Amino acid sequence: MNSIDACLDGIAKVNERILAEPESERRKHIRERTVSVTVPDLATVFDMRLTIEGLTDITHRSQTAPAPRPRVHVTVTVTSDDLVDLAGGRLDPARALLTRRVKVDASMGDLLRLRKLL
Incomplete structure (x- = not known):
C-alpha cells in the first residue's frame, strides 16, 4: 500500500503528462470537468478539476x-498501488480498465476524451 503523498506525486x-501535450491538443480533448479519485485502501478521495491548464484545485x-x-463529472476508483503504477507508466490504462483494477464512472464522451490524454 502506498501513502497519500505517493498518490499525490502520482497525480x-x-x-505533467497532460501538460506535455501541446495546448492545441489539450483544447481538442479536454472539457473542464470535476474529477474524484477514490482510493479505498487509504479511505481517501482526491478531488480536482481537469482544465486546459491541467489538473487544478487538488x-x-x-x-x-x-x-x-x-x-x-468523472469518478475513478483505484488502489493506491495501481494509481502510482498508472502514473509511473508501469500499468497500462486499457489493461487496468479491462481487468477492473481501475473503475471509471463517466460519460462515454468523457471516456473517449480522457483516453486520448492518458
Whole structure:
C-alpha cells in the first residue's frame, strides 16, 4: 500500500503528462470537468478539476467526508498501488480498465476524451 503523498506525486506525474501535450491538443480533448479519485485502501478521495491548464484545485479528504463540489463529472476508483503504477507508466490504462483494477464512472464522451490524454 502506498501513502497519500505517493498518490499525490502520482497525480502530479499525470498532470505533467497532460501538460506535455501541446495546448492545441489539450483544447481538442479536454472539457473542464470535476474529477474524484477514490482510493479505498487509504479511505481517501482526491478531488480536482481537469482544465486546459491541467489538473487544478487538488485536495484530498476522508472517504466518509462529504464532497466539496455538488457535481462530479468523472469518478475513478483505484488502489493506491495501481494509481502510482498508472502514473509511473508501469500499468497500462486499457489493461487496468479491462481487468477492473481501475473503475471509471463517466460519460462515454468523457471516456473517449480522457483516453486520448492518458
